[in-house]
Amino acid sequence: MCMRNLKALATAAAMVTLIAAKPASAGDPEAPVQAVDAMNKLFGAHPGFRANHAKGVVAEGSFKASPEAAALSKAAIFSGAEIPVIVRFSDATGVPNIPDGSANANPHGVAIKYRLPGGDETDMVINSLKFFPVANVEDFRDLLVALGDSPPGAPKPTKFEQFAVAHPSVAAAGATAKTPASFADEEYFGIDAFVLVNKAGAKQAVRYQLKPAKLVHLDSAEAAKKAPDFLIDELSERLAKGPATFRLQAQLASPQDQTKDPSKPWPDDRKIVDLGVLTLDKVSPDSLAAQKGLSFTPGRIIDGIELSDDPLVESRDAAYAVSVSRRNP
Numbered sequence: 001m002c003m004r005n006l007k008a009l010a011t012a013a014a015m016v017t018l019i020a021a022k023p024a025s026a027g028d029p030e031a032p033v034q035a036v037d038a039m040n041k042l043f044g045a046h047p048g049f050r051a052n053h054a055k056g057v058v059a060e061g062s063f064k065a066s067p068e069a070a071a072l073s074k075a076a077i078f079s080g081a082e083i084p085v086i087v088r089f090s091d092a093t094g095v096p097n098i099p100d101g102s103a104n105a106n107p108h109g110v111a112i113k114y115r116l117p118g119g120d121e122t123d124m125v126i127n128s129l130k131f132f133p134v135a136n137v138e139d140f141r142d143l144l145v146a147l148g149d150s151p152p153g154a155p156k157p158t159k160f161e162q163f164a165v166a167h168p169s170v171a172a173a174g175a176t177a178k179t180p181a182s183f184a185d186e187e188y189f190g191i192d193a194f195v196l197v198n199k200a201g202a203k204q205a206v207r208y209q210l211k212p213a214k215l216v217h218l219d220s221a222e223a224a225k226k227a228p229d230f231l232i233d234e235l236s237e238r239l240a241k242g243p244a245t246f247r248l249q250a251q252l253a254s255p256q257d258q259t260k261d262p263s264k265p266w267p268d269d270r271k272i273v274d275l276g277v278l279t280l281d282k283v284s285p286d287s288l289a290a291q292k293g294l295s296f297t298p299g300r301i302i303d304g305i306e307l308s309d310d311p312l313v314e315s316r317d318a319a320y321a322v323s324v325s326r327r328n329p
Contacts, residue, residue, distance in 0.1 A: 126210060178217040
């Protein structure tokens with residue numbers, strides 16, 4: 001398969017666990033299994049590792065919400081208290097030793113686990129794509145089929161090329177992901193919409209964004225020259241010298257904005273509210289062991305945060321559960 005198709009395959013496959021593509025009949029219990037099967041077929045089965053975003057690093061720190069966050073949501077993570085967090089940064093694909101600078105390692109991901117008093121938890125799972133490549137699970141299934149039907153030497157235009165022409169959001173989404181100079185110098189976006197509920201019961205649809213203190217991307221030539229583990233090594237070295245910070249933000253939907261199609265970003269002029277500061281203090285002492293034991297579930301929410309009408313979150317949860325069961329049989 002040519003490099004262009006490999007990059008497209010990585011971008012698409014990096015999304016499999018995001019939507020756990022289901023057949024037309026809603027609620028099919030086999031869909032998550034089929035999605036993880038597809039990941040294992042694409043990247044091979046690697047015992048002890050995730051089916052997707054297999055390579056990563058775990059960091060520890062805290063989150064402190066802003067007053068604006070408390071006005072939007074009564075969720076405990078937005079109370080203003082300092083909340084311990086476990087954060088996992090990752091490369092795309094299910095290949096545990098993929099070079100960090102590879103184009104196929106895009107989009108990079110970040111998963112945040114907020115650990116609340118009493119043992120309660122809530123997760124956010126986001127990545128460096130600004131929006132999803134296709135509008136629905138049927139289109140995503142067709143994208144995977146088109147990629148599989150476009151081997152080296154396939155007649156032109158290939159099935160994938162035909163699909164991409166008919167679905168311009170595929171190339172547009174892939175173009176938003178670049179190689180960062182550091183996991184801490186990247187911006188991350190929530191593909192799915194969630195609904196924040198405040199103490200008065202007012203509801204606001206949002207998409208999360210995580211913004212670094214500075215944004216630094218590498219061009220493809222620079223990235224190719226980097227050591228295979230440069231992102232992981234750089235984060236460890238950086239945090240040994242001092243903390244890294246991000247701003248957690250919420251892009252607010254206007255009443256006319258839809259919340260169920262992840263391939264349609266909301267306009268850039270929509271209001272952005274600062275939710276607080278995420279501070280990372282150190283890389284976990286045994287990051288590899290830590291990440292093997294961790295699971296992050298997009299739909300693990302708490303009072304004050306609700307699911308929107310986006311149907312993909314529940315499918316993501318189911319696919320993650322399948323992947324975890326295979327990772328830790």
